[in-house]
Amino acid sequence: MEKKSMIAWAIVLGMGGMISSCGIDVPKEEKTSFETMIVKKQDITVPWKFSAKMKGQSDVTITPQASGQLVKICIAEGQQVKKGQVLFEIDSRNARLNLESAQANLQAAIAQENSAKLEYESNKNLFDKKIVSSYVLSSSENSYKQAQASVAQARASVNSAKVNLGFCTITAPVTGVIGEIRVRPGDQVSPATQLTMLSGNTTMDAEFAVSEALIEAEVSAGLTKEDKMKQMASLPPATFVMKSGTEYPHKGRITSLTGVVDAATGSLGAKASFPNPDGHLFSGIQGTVVLPFAEKDVIVIPQTAVVKLQDKQQVYKVKSDSTATAVTVKTVDAGNGEDFIVTSGLNVGDKIVTIGANNVQEGQQVLFP
Numbered sequence: 001m002e003k004k005s006m007i008a009w010a011i012v013l014g015m016g017g018m019i020s021s022c023g024i025d026v027p028k029e030e031k032t033s034f035e036t037m038i039v040k041k042q043d044i045t046v047p048w049k050f051s052a053k054m055k056g057q058s059d060v061t062i063t064p065q066a067s068g069q070l071v072k073i074c075i076a077e078g079q080q081v082k083k084g085q086v087l088f089e090i091d092s093r094n095a096r097l098n099l100e101s102a103q104a105n106l107q108a109a110i111a112q113e114n115s116a117k118l119e120y121e122s123n124k125n126l127f128d129k130k131i132v133s134s135y136v137l138s139s140s141e142n143s144y145k146q147a148q149a150s151v152a153q154a155r156a157s158v159n160s161a162k163v164n165l166g167f168c169t170i171t172a173p174v175t176g177v178i179g180e181i182r183v184r185p186g187d188q189v190s191p192a193t194q195l196t197m198l199s200g201n202t203t204m205d206a207e208f209a210v211s212e213a214l215i216e217a218e219v220s221a222g223l224t225k226e227d228k229m230k231q232m233a234s235l236p237p238a239t240f241v242m243k244s245g246t247e248y249p250h251k252g253r254i255t256s257l258t259g260v261v262d263a264a265t266g267s268l269g270a271k272a273s274f275p276n277p278d279g280h281l282f283s284g285i286q287g288t289v290v291l292p293f294a295e296k297d298v299i300v301i302p303q304t305a306v307v308k309l310q311d312k313q314q315v316y317k318v319k320s321d322s323t324a325t326a327v328t329v330k331t332v333d334a335g336n337g338e339d340f341i342v343t344s345g346l347n348v349g350d351k352i353v354t355i356g357a358n359n360v361q362e363g364q365q366v367l368f369p
Contacts, residue, residue: 040348
């Protein structure tokens with residue numbers, strides 16, 4: 001039995017020598033390397049992002065103020081127009097006839113006024129000479145005043161006819177961009193007819209919702225209107241990022257915060273106004289409003305240091321004996337795609353694993369001499 005054991009050991013040793021002589025490497029235990037960092041506090045800028053929709057600050061629904069047949073459309077959909085530019089023309093023949101009639105009536109009234117004036121002045125001279133009675137003078141004076149009133153009424157009719165004639169030419173009330181044109185030449189239109197939408201786009205409002213808690217952190221409740229305006233003015237400039245990822249080159253400012261929280265969403269409506277000198281922004285464009293807020297004296301760690309386990313976040317802290325132990329942390333996304341802000345679970349001076357945290361096991365040695 002002893003002889004067989006010695007032979008077996010000789011075979012094993014011989015095979016080991018053959019493996020070595022053939023140059024085959026025997027796997028060796030390797031120590032896994034990790035990267036660590038010392039936790040400290042720092043200042044960081046956090047971009048707050050909100051889904052938003054653009055709307056012209058002076059969006060106007062264009063409707064006629066006179067009824068009639070539409071004879072001309074002077075613009076096209078999507079066209080940039082200036083304030084006062086002609087958009088539509090309505091058949092003005094009846095309006096012109098009404099104006100001419102009113103002007104004729106005015107001339108007749110003026111002639112009647114002149115006659116009444118001459119008669120009154122004549123009777124006044126005769127009365128001074130005691131040729132006519134006071135009754136005759138009073139009657140002529142009343143006729144003169146009545147003629148003056150008729151002139152004023154006729155002049156008002158002329159002005160009204162001019163206004164109605166002006167209604168036949170529809171102009172742009174603001175500078176902006178033409179939306180969908182909902183009529184065609186020949187259509188009968190009235191004040192109830194919507195012709196188009198004109199988006200006043202010299203300044204555009206990005207409308208978005210902000211959580212109540214978030215706003216309370218930056219804009220205090222219970223302030224006067226003036227103090228609230230000052231506080232909004234102190235907020236950082238806003239950036240608008242389109243759905244394609246393109247950043248709009250002009251910065252905006254927060255100009256409005258509603259004072260009522262939406263009971264369904266728990267949020268407040270907000271607006272950021274953006275200048276639009278080149279007309280690149282249109283009503284209805286969707287994107288993201290980004291507000292950069294400076295967070296001071298906070299703990300910032302790389303996202304690679306955080307291990308997610310179901311609803312928990314863990315970081316491996318290195319103990320004095322160089323072994324790792326898991327600690328639960330709470331974090332806020334720093335918004336840069338690289339870091340988290342730690343709100344609880346770590347202290348300044350703690351040493352944590354940053355690279356390779358997903359491979360760490362509880363009690364594993366992560367630092368080696």
